[in-house]
Amino acid sequence: CLLQFSSSKLFILIWTCIAQKYMVKKFILCAVFFLCFICPVPSAQALVYDAPTYVSGTVSADTVWTSNHSPYIVTGNLVVNSGVTLTIRPGVEVRFQGNFSFTVNGVLNAVGRANAMIKFTSDKAVPAAGDWQFIKLNNNNSILNYTIISYADKGVFLENTAATITNNTFQTNNNGVYIKGNASPLISQNTFSQNVSYPVVIEHNAAGPASPNLNNNTYSNNNPNGIRITASPEVYYDTTLTKDNAPYIVMDFINIKHAIGGQTDTMTINPGVEIRFGPGAGLQFLNIYGASFGALNAQGTASQPIKFTSMSQTPAPGDWIGIYMPSTTNGALTKLDHCIIEYAGQVFGSTPNPALEIRNVAVSFPITNTTVQNSLNEGIYVVDSSPSLSNNTISNSLLGLMLEGTTSSSVTNNTFSNTQSYPVELRHTAAGPTSPNFNNNTYSNNNPDGIRITASPEIYYDTTLTKDNAPYIVTDFINIKHAIGGQTDTMTINPGVEIRFGPGAGLQFLNIYGASFGALNAQGTASQPIKFTSMSQTPAPGDWIGIYMPSTTNGALTKLDHCIIEYAGQVFGSTPDPALEIRNVTQPFPITNTTIQNNLNEGLYIANTSNALSNNNFFNNQEGVHVNGVYSGTITGNTFANNVTNPIVIEHGPPGPTSPVLNNNTYTGTGPKGIKILVTE
Numbered sequence: 001c002l003l004q005f006s007s008s009k010l011f012i013l014i015w016t017c018i019a020q021k022y023m024v025k026k027f028i029l030c031a032v033f034f035l036c037f038i039c040p041v042p043s044a045q046a047l048v049y050d051a052p053t054y055v056s057g058t059v060s061a062d063t064v065w066t067s068n069h070s071p072y073i074v075t076g077n078l079v080v081n082s083g084v085t086l087t088i089r090p091g092v093e094v095r096f097q098g099n100f101s102f103t104v105n106g107v108l109n110a111v112g113r114a115n116a117m118i119k120f121t122s123d124k125a126v127p128a129a130g131d132w133q134f135i136k137l138n139n140n141n142s143i144l145n146y147t148i149i150s151y152a153d154k155g156v157f158l159e160n161t162a163a164t165i166t167n168n169t170f171q172t173n174n175n176g177v178y179i180k181g182n183a184s185p186l187i188s189q190n191t192f193s194q195n196v197s198y199p200v201v202i203e204h205n206a207a208g209p210a211s212p213n214l215n216n217n218t219y220s221n222n223n224p225n226g227i228r229i230t231a232s233p234e235v236y237y238d239t240t241l242t243k244d245n246a247p248y249i250v251m252d253f254i255n256i257k258h259a260i261g262g263q264t265d266t267m268t269i270n271p272g273v274e275i276r277f278g279p280g281a282g283l284q285f286l287n288i289y290g291a292s293f294g295a296l297n298a299q300g301t302a303s304q305p306i307k308f309t310s311m312s313q314t315p316a317p318g319d320w321i322g323i324y325m326p327s328t329t330n331g332a333l334t335k336l337d338h339c340i341i342e343y344a345g346q347v348f349g350s351t352p353n354p355a356l357e358i359r360n361v362a363v364s365f366p367i368t369n370t371t372v373q374n375s376l377n378e379g380i381y382v383v384d385s386s387p388s389l390s391n392n393t394i395s396n397s398l399l400g401l402m403l404e405g406t407t408s409s410s411v412t413n414n415t416f417s418n419t420q421s422y423p424v425e426l427r428h429t430a431a432g433p434t435s436p437n438f439n440n441n442t443y444s445n446n447n448p449d450g451i452r453i454t455a456s457p458e459i460y461y462d463t464t465l466t467k468d469n470a471p472y473i474v475t476d477f478i479n480i481k482h483a484i485g486g487q488t489d490t491m492t493i494n495p496g497v498e499i500r501f502g503p504g505a506g507l508q509f510l511n512i513y514g515a516s517f518g519a520l521n522a523q524g525t526a527s528q529p530i531k532f533t534s535m536s537q538t539p540a541p542g543d544w545i546g547i548y549m550p551s552t553t554n555g556a557l558t559k560l561d562h563c564i565i566e567y568a569g570q571v572f573g574s575t576p577d578p579a580l581e582i583r584n585v586t587q588p589f590p591i592t593n594t595t596i597q598n599n600l601n602e603g604l605y606i607a608n609t610s611n612a613l614s615n616n617n618f619f620n621n622q623e624g625v626h627v628n629g630v631y632s633g634t635i636t637g638n639t640f641a642n643n644v645t646n647p648i649v650i651e652h653g654p655p656g657p658t659s660p661v662l663n664n665n666t667y668t669g670t671g672p673k674g675i676k677i678l679v680t681e
Contacts, residue, residue: 056100059086067091067116073123074132080104082139090116090146095123096132099153103136112146117169122151129153129174129196137163137185144168154178158185160207165190175201176222182208191218198228198249206259209237219246226276226311229254235294237265243272243304249311251278253321256294257287257328264293264330271338272304276311277320279346282353283308284324293330296323300338302369310343317397318376319343322353331363331387338369345376345398354381355397361385364409367392378402379419382409384431389414400424400446406432415442422452422473430483433461438468448535450500453478459518461489467496467528473535475502477545480518481511481552488517488554495562496528500535501544503570506577507532508548517554520547524562526593534567541620542600543567546577555587555609562593569600569622576601579621585609588633591616602626603643606633608655613638619669623649627660634661641669646676653680 053069056076064087065072071093077100080086084106088094090113096102102120112118122131127150134157135149142163148171149155155173156165159180169191170176176192176199179185192199199222204210219225226249229241236259241248258265267283269275285294300306310319322344325334344355355375356367364386372379375397380389384405394400395417403409404427416423423446428434443449450473453465460483465472482489491507493499509518524530534543546568549558568579579599580591588610595617596603603621604613610633617639618624624640624647627633640647647667652658667673 059084059106063087065089065092065094071095073097074100074102076100078102080106080108082106085109088112088118090118093119093121095121096152097123099131099133101133101136103138104142105138107139108135108137108142108144110144110147114146114167116146118147120147120149120152120155124151127151127172129172133157134178137161139163149173149176154201158183158212161185169193170195170199172196175199177201179203179210179212180207181205181210184209184211184213186213187215187217188213189216191220192222192246193218193220195222197223198226199246200227202227202229202248204229204231204235204237204239204254206236209239211237211239212242213240214242214244217244217246224249224311229275231255235265235267238268239265240268240270241273241275242270247274247276247307247311249276249278250281250283253280253282253284256283256285256296258292258294261291264295264333266295266297266330266333269296269298269300269306271300271306273300274307274309276309277344278311279320282321282323282344284326285329286324286326287328290328293328295330295333296325296336297333298336298339302338305338305340305371307340308342308344309340312343315343315374317343317374318345318347318352321346321348322355322357322375324353325356325358325361327360327362329358329361331361331365331385334361334365336365336367336370339371341370341372341379342374345378347376352377352398354378354402357381357383358385358387359383361387364388366390371395372400373397382407385409386436388412393417394423395419402427403434403436405429405434407434407436409436410439411436411441412439413441415444416446416470417442417444419446421447422450423470424450425452425454426472428453428455428459428461428463430456430460433463434459435461435463436466437464438466441468441470443470448473450535453499455479459489459491462492463489464492464494465497465499466494471498471500471531471535473500473502474505474507475535477504477506477508480507480509480520482516482518485515488519488557490519490521490554490557493520493522493524493530495524495530497524498531498533500533501568502535503544506545506547506568508550509553510548510550511552514552517552519554519557520549520560521557522560522563526562529562529564529595531564532566532568533564536567539567539598541567541598542570542576545570545572546579546581546599548577549580549582549585551584551586553582553585555585555589558585558589560589560591560594563595565594565596565603566598569602571600576622578602578605578626581605581607582609582611583607585611588612590614595619596621596624602649606631609633612636617641618643618647620644623647625649626651627658629653629658630655631658631660634663635665636661636663637665639666639668640673641667643671646672646674648675649678650675651678651680 400423597619608629
């Protein structure tokens with residue numbers, strides 16, 4: 001028997017020496033040597049185990065499970081009491097006979113070795129995922145290291161714990177690790193393979209933040225290879241998504257808001273993280289009661305961007321809904337840098353959604369170095385908010401950027417490309433001024449390359465058009481008047497701006513009730529004139545209507561200098577319109593250094609307003625200048641060339657008098673060169 005427990009022939013040598021010392025008979029020595037050669041020396045692993053150890057119920061005192069009592073057969077639910085430590089030695093195997101759980105309210109210290117891993121598995125002859133429930137760790141000090149966990153429903157269930165889970169193998173479970181509620185475990189350097197469903201699940205609830213540290217794990221042949229994020233029903237506390245070797249997967253519309261009124265729940269996403277969304281899924285930061293807030297801190301790097309994308313193996317625009325940031329988004333804590341948002345815009349309700357929608361957020365936040373692409377609808381939709389956008393790329397969407405309502409966003413150094421419609425649209429509403437600052441953006445292969453201006457139904461507040469590398473485009477007749485009686489809405493156009501008009505489009509400053517006013521401050525320079533022109537690729541006279549300034553134009557705030565007005569005069573009613581019509585404005589304003597050319601009717605029509613005209617050019621119009629009614633302005637130093645009928649028409653009629661002061665004008669080119677005097681009653 002002793003020989004069976006010896007680990008080397010050294011034991012036999014010692015036995016021989018003892019026999020000689022006590023002069024044991026020679027036949028005993030011979031027998032010893034004979035046994036040495038006929039009985040093999042057992043290896044270190046050929047230990048004789050005790051019978052299997054059956055366990056269930058409560059572990060109420062510190063206990064050690066050792067390999068010589070292995071395997072441990074779990075025959076019922078097993079609980080380690082609070083304050084108790086269960087230590088499991090390397091090489092131990094724990095087998096579950098049925099659908100039982102292993103709950104640790106105390107401490108589980110299961111530390112194996114790479115060559116002697118601890119196993120938690122099924123005891124069935126033909127094991128399958130879900131044969132037993134889980135190991136639930138409810139203590140921060142528990143450790144699982146170098147274990148193999150297989151055939152469970154949820155291999156390790158972590159709730160209210162910061163346990164350490166390292167160097168383990170999770171295989172053929174339904175889920176490898178399930179994290180719920182207030183849990184911040186370290187899960188590192190584990191292997192997840194062949195699990196039936198998600199290898200890792202993170203379930204947020206009202207108990208506290210679920211914020212595990214996942215890193216350097218290996219994922220293979222799971223279904224799918226991803227870390228599922230769910231919320232029951234919302235994410236209520238700060239949470240951080242760390243980079244791992246698998247994407248996070250969202251299959252629902254997850255709402256992020258703090259559980260406590262007045263506070264903010266921030267979702268922080270580390271560089272390199274990828275989140276994939278399924279149909280009907282997205283992120284939002286909504287509290288319909290407005291009592292608490294959510295924020296998104298997503299700051300990637302150039303080499304490790306953060307990606308929000310589709311979970312489809314063949315992604316397409318509209319695969320998921322998008323990211324929604326309403327008024328309960330805390331802009332002061334929100335940042336998007338080096339992100340990618342793609343394949344969003346799923347129809348929700350009756351229309352596709354924007355990939356990123358920002359609505360009524362009180363504090364501006366930056367969106368920088370971010371790519372928004374392949375959206376079924378708008379790439380970014382901003383309503384009554386002013387995020388700053390710089391160095392972003394917005395491409396392959398229906399529309400790149402929509403800015404609606406009150407906004408003063410800075411839009412700088414971005415690239416807009418391959419949109420099916422306009423790369424940018426400005427939508428003016430009654431909510432407030434739409435006055436973003438565009439500068440040095442790049443536009444290519446859009447349809448068309450331009451910044452569209454629309455009004456629903458009018459522009460009610462001061463607005464400024466800044467120069468960019470694309471023209472502004474107007475496809476409607478836009479009316480500019482202030483929303484408040486007695487006040488003036490001024491459209492300021494910076495030097496170098498070009499506005500292109502489509503058929504039926506134009507500008508006017510009309511309030512039929514006369515209660516408020518509009519004004520146009522268009523002061524270009526010789527090198528950077530302001531241009532009002534046609535949007536046609538082959539422009540012609542009459543392509544658009546023109547500019548109409550009636551009595552509700554505030555002349556004191558209106559100036560036109562170094563402008564170009566061309567290809568206007570579209571028929572509106574029964575006759576062509578003037579390119580620029582000024583009628584009954586009580587405070588005359590100057591028009592200087594401006595070229596009015598290639599228009600289907602009058603270049604400039606003035607009725608009952610005494611504007612001073614100096615150093616302007618009137619080329620290739622039906623008529624150059626037509627003044628009517630009360631007019632005593634000066635027409636000085638202008639050039640008239642190639643107008644079809646008359647360079648100047650002076651029409652005398654009521655109420656009168658019509659007494660322009662003409663001086664030092666130049667008349668050249670083809671067509672009449674005289675001043676026509678017309679009398680009407």
